Amino acid sequence: MTPRLAPSILSADFANLGRDVAAVEAGGADLIHVDVMDGHFVPNLTVGPGVVRAIRRVATVPLDVHLMIGNPDRYLQTYVEAGASMLTVHAEVVPHLHRTVMAIKELGGKAGVALNPATPISAIEEVARDLDLVLVMSVNPGFGGQKFIARTPDKIRRVRDLLARTGSGADIEVDGGIDLETVGAVVASGATVLVAGHAIFGHGDPTAATRALRRAAGVTVDG
DSSP, X not given: OOOEEEEBGGGXXXXXXXXXXHHHHHTTOSOEEEEEEBSSSSSOBOOOHHHHHHHHHHOSSOEEEEEESSOXXXXXXXXXXXXXXXXXXXXXXXXXXXXXXXXXXXXXXXXXXXXXXXXXXXXXXXXXXXXXXXXXXXXXXXXXXXXXXXXXXXXXXXXXXXXXHHTOOOEEEEESSOSTXXXXXXXXXXXXXXXXXHHHHSSSOHHXXXXXXXXXXXXXXXX
């Protein structure tokens, strides 16, 4: 499966989000990744549904919304209505994971479950066949620009094996420290969706950076 790239707006210029979204789309972005943090589950506070709604008005690709919040069930409908095409919740905070996954699907969204670095992949085994996406965190969530955890490729392979064993067609998304140096190992391990923030928005030309990362991931680049 050809990897898809999901630039994370966490590292974008919030005063010029429309411009930055257009820039990464010009570079071939397949999705726009939106990190929602509540200051409780993770030690940071970011955006809410109003920002998702604003990005939806200018983006031409789907919005991949990552809910790093303590009570995601309460807000699923809000974010789908705001424009999220995909909603990912954390296994660590959802007491009834199957119910939450089904609720996302009933709202018309694609459903993902995220695993923090210390969370075992067994946490998703019973819902694997119901998922559209498994998000493997390659840093501890909360802040952009963190260093990639070196053992992540092994975890990606184990997630890939679990999905194959359970007959799941879910994508494997990886988020944290993805750049020109780490992307090759991540793709080789089985990742199919790549989230990158600082590597794209931290160097002055998001369009060129998006193209470079796609090229490093083995994706044909136009232009």
